[in-house]
Amino acid sequence: MSGRSAALCVGVALALVGVAWAAVPGPNDPRYPDYIVDPRVTCSKEGSFHHPRNCSWYYRCVDRMKIGYFWTYYFECEPGTVFADELDQCVHPFLAAPPCGSPPTTTPTPKPQVVPCTGVEGTCTTYDICRPQRVKKTFCAEIRCNLRTSNLRCPAGMLFDMSSEQCAFPPKETDLCKVFGCVGVPGTCTTYKVCRPTVSERVLCRKMQCSGHSTPLTCSPGKEFDVATRQCMTPPSEIDLCAAKTNITVSEQGQLKCSYDNLYPSNDFTSRLHCETFSLCDAGIYRGQKELCETYYECYRAGSEWRVRPLSCVAGLLYSHAEGQCVVPPTAAELCRP
Structure with a gap:
């Protein structure tokens, strides 16, 4: 075996030993908590990286033998800091990028306490202002504020604007709405x-x-x-207009025929006078006609004879003799187009 081959075998053995040693759980290595070393992090290149399970820890991957096997070393940041990959160091959380970074905790500035003031009765006037826009505002010559024992006044020429709660000049005469009775x-x-x-x-x-x-x-x-x-x-x-005569005779309306079976009669004369015929279509197909009336007549007994009186539906409705009730007139979409 050549010297280079022997060195390679030794390097591989040492790398495996280093990896195994770095993965020893906490009880066997009191330097690291169990969850830091188990399961072991994976190294794909050299460098330092934040720990995937705790940003206050980071690990460093080192290929000591330059043969593709990495030694893994674990480090803990100072209390209150996290490891920033982009800076390659431990910093405060608000200086690090996600996932370890977090915005700084700030204390909101308290709003200044507003001392409420009310207008003194008898010193206030409401103005109907038209310029630059229509609005009503109330101005008071005297105001009473909490924590004050006496009434307050604004500087000369100014009044207290109740809407803005500040002293302001009252509106000019040219800005007021003109009232003509x-x-x-x-x-x-x-x-x-x-x-x-x-x-x-x-x-x-x-x-x-x-x-x-x-x-x-x-x-x-x-x-x-x-x-x-x-x-x-x-x-x-x-x-x-309402009919001048509330009661009209049958003969005045072209001999409308009244009976207990025909309490709302009609004839050609009343139809031409008060009714309109609508032609109805659906998607261009003719569906028939509907006659609707603005005025219709009701029969009633007056002694021994029948009389009729004119009636009208409420606004927006027309009377249908076919249906015997007031109905909604057809829409433009329901009408046949010429």
């Missing part, structure tokens, strides 16, 4: 009894008297002043 001029107003979309009374006036104007004003052509909303509105149409 208008009322209907007596003798030019009409009360309408409206039944659609809901039953209500609306008072509309042809002329209105507004603050800042010495003479009465009128709305634009076709509109009148609504006293309730204080706006110019289009008067309700005839079809939206």
